[in-house]
Amino acid sequence: MSVPTVTTATPVCAYEVLLPERGVAALLGDRQIALFRTYDGTVYALGNQDPFSGANVLSRGIVGSRGDVPTVASPMFKQVFDLRTGACLDDPDVRVPAYPVQIVDGQVLVSLGDD
Template sequence: MSVPTMTETVAICAYDVLLPERGVAALVGDLQIALFRTYDGAVYALGNHDPFSGANVLSRGIVGSRGDVPTVASPMFKQVFDLRTGICLDDPDVSVPVYRVQIDSGQVLVSLGDD
């Protein structure tokens, strides 16, 4: 697979393979993306790299919420990240990349650009 350009939208997987409240990792070129489907059916995409541990493990995190904020807690040191913004709720100076997600014809598409 060639490395996608940073403005490309990439089909990652079928929506139906994503289980509610679980994460999965996807490799797009050299980029690791963590995808999460919440119970309400929303899908979120973050960078899979945990900035606190340095490991690519966020897709293995615990999906939940703080109030109305959908979250994932890192499986390493348990820092919690907002699935919508990528901001760490325990240390707001730290964040992970967030990618725009859309569902089209049952496929999960992730935009790797800044749009």
């Protein structure tokens, strides 16, 4: 019988401080993440490092969509990433980490998955 893995979620900020269609950076331990709130109110968390430039800038990217896919375009070279999965829509071999997000009592909690 296997025991399910319990992942601890870390409080990052209040939901209300996240502006729609904008990103913010946060440091969780030694990991930079980028949080995005879309117009429909959904919050996503990705790794903040742009894999093409190596710069921690995805939180400053342009939030939008391709069809029904919520996206962020890197401010460096403009590659577009799926906010749900971290997959690069311009290069299918590249992705950034995507982290589960919960909103509990008005607080944004992110699970890094290494517990």
